[in-house]
Amino acid sequence: MILSNLTVPLVSLVDSTVAGHLPHTQDLGAVTVGSAVYALPVWSLGFLRMGTTGFAAQAKGADDASALRTVQAQALLLAAMLGVLVGLLMVPLLPWLVAQMHSTPLMTGRAMDYLHLRLLGLPAALLNYSLAGWFIGAQRARTTLSLLLVTNLVNIALNLLFVPGFGWGVPGIALASVTGEWCGALYGIWQARRVLRGFDGHVDWQAMREWRHWLPLLRVNRDIFLRTIALEGVFFSLSLLGARIGDATVAANALLLNGLMLTAFGLDGLANAVEALCGHAIGARDPHALRRALVVAGGWSLIGSIGFALFFGSAGHLFVNLQTNLPDVRDAAYQCLPWLTALPVVGVWSYLLDGLFIGATRAREMRDGMLVSVLFFILLAWLTRSLGNEGLWLTFIAFMAMRALCLGWLGLRLRRQRAWIA
Incomplete structure (x- = not known):
């Protein structure tokens, strides 16, 4: 888990490093501003990780495979819905949020280009939160580490391909991050399915249609x-x-x-x-x-x-x-x-x-x-x-x-x- 946590700042660090080697200072500024704005919804919705861990850990301790499956389904559905909803709400707010950074017009334009692409990865980022929380609760810490490594390694490789290789500049940095997040999410879902093969039980879809079944998770x-x-x-x-x-x-x-x-x-x-x-x-x-x-x-x-x-x-x-x-x-x-x-x-x-x-x-x-x-x-x-x-x-x-x-x-x-x- 310590190694997993130390990989968290890598995405921003890699983006900043690649942008720092572009020919214009506005490129680095645009990525810095864009990353700061993108971090607002991501960090604010960090409860998707923490809230999932406790319920998954308790289900694992109670040896309740159906509850463990249901917690995972609830967490992924909630992350997907919030990812789409918050992403749509962020789009009209972007001009105002970027304006609060008091950047130059050129930097503002490039930051907006970065953010319009970067928001495509928001649902994946939130899915990764829920998956990481579930893996921690299920005591699969190594899987959490591999999930974060896949996300970061894909981001690093595509940054080097898109920016120095193809010359795509700031949009290339955003696309590399988005692709890394979606690759991590798909890998995490695949790993979650593998883990669940070792458990009996089934998701209680009938109970999930009832509002009261969601209340404990939503309150937490x-x-x-x-x-x-x-x-x-x-x-x-x-x-x-x-x-x-x-x-x-x-x-x-x-x-x-x-x-x-x-x-x-x-x-x-x-x-x-x-x-x-x-x-x-x-x-x-x-x-x-x-x-x-x-x-x-x-x-x-x-x-x-x-x-x-x-x-x-x-x-x-x-x-x-x-x-x-x-x-x-x-x-x-x-x-x-x-x-x-x-x-x-x-x-x-x-x-x-x-x-x-x-x-x-x-x-x-x-x-x-x-x-x-x-x-x-x-x-x-x-x-x-x-x-x-x-x-x-x-x-x-x-x-x-x-x-x-x-x-x-x-x-x-x-x-x-x-x-x-x-």
Whole structure:
């Protein structure tokens, strides 16, 4: 799962690298702007992955093959419908969204060309989310990795063919990404059919015609969506508040947040394992397996977070220097490196507990804990507004700690109520 997570940024990285070797700076800018706009619906609909994992893991733990098949069918149908619907809704919004980036007319035109093609891959991207979530829940982590590798390898190969080979420029980059996503989706569906051959049971199509049969999945997805929007609001606030301090500050914070993303993608692999193992234990009604999964994953999470902290503590200056050679940006980033060093050890517990609540399909508690943490972030940001960027990072670290504390308190309350295993 750690390897799977580390492949996630590859699509944008490859697109940016290929665009960076095109003759005009507007090409790289168009791909950057287009990728940012395309990421809005993709990241917002990430609940398709998380919501599917918990239900699939519990069905696997209960050894209910029919439920496992039905969860897969529901997830794929929901992803396909949302992919088409959101894609159609995005088309009239594209001019306004791209205009918010304040790009030049030439760059705007190329970004629009990129996005009109890129949106053709949105249904496939969402299908891949649902497939990945189902594979994780079914404890097929290697299949998840192969799904992401197929998507990325096809994208890389076609980028090299379409752009340097055929000279298609920015449209070629978009077509390569779209083809990679559809190849990944088709491969994932084929692999899912192979996995299901080892299970008995059948999809309960009659029950799926009833609205009440969809309600549990839709409620969980709704709460995860609200939680994700709140979290994205915090990250947007970091950029907004940093920009008010100065250009060097917002640039330095972007470099440091790359370190956070590296940490999150790595440690989220352990959280994904917790989703599968805890969901399986809950489905099997095995409290000892649930406790064991949390203890073992907690130990590895602590070790992993300390490893990242040691890396940023010893090689933080090198990490910044590799990303920029601007002296003022480097100086601003150096000042906040201690905060980045502390962040993995503070933030890892919220990742781990997210995995527990996702595996248990307890999305309402996740949502409530996030909303409390966001309110705390807003209050602390106002109180530390005179401290500049140091105050901003203090606020963010405290927000990550509050996320873990809220989830920990909610988890202990559910344990006292004996509610984890219904």
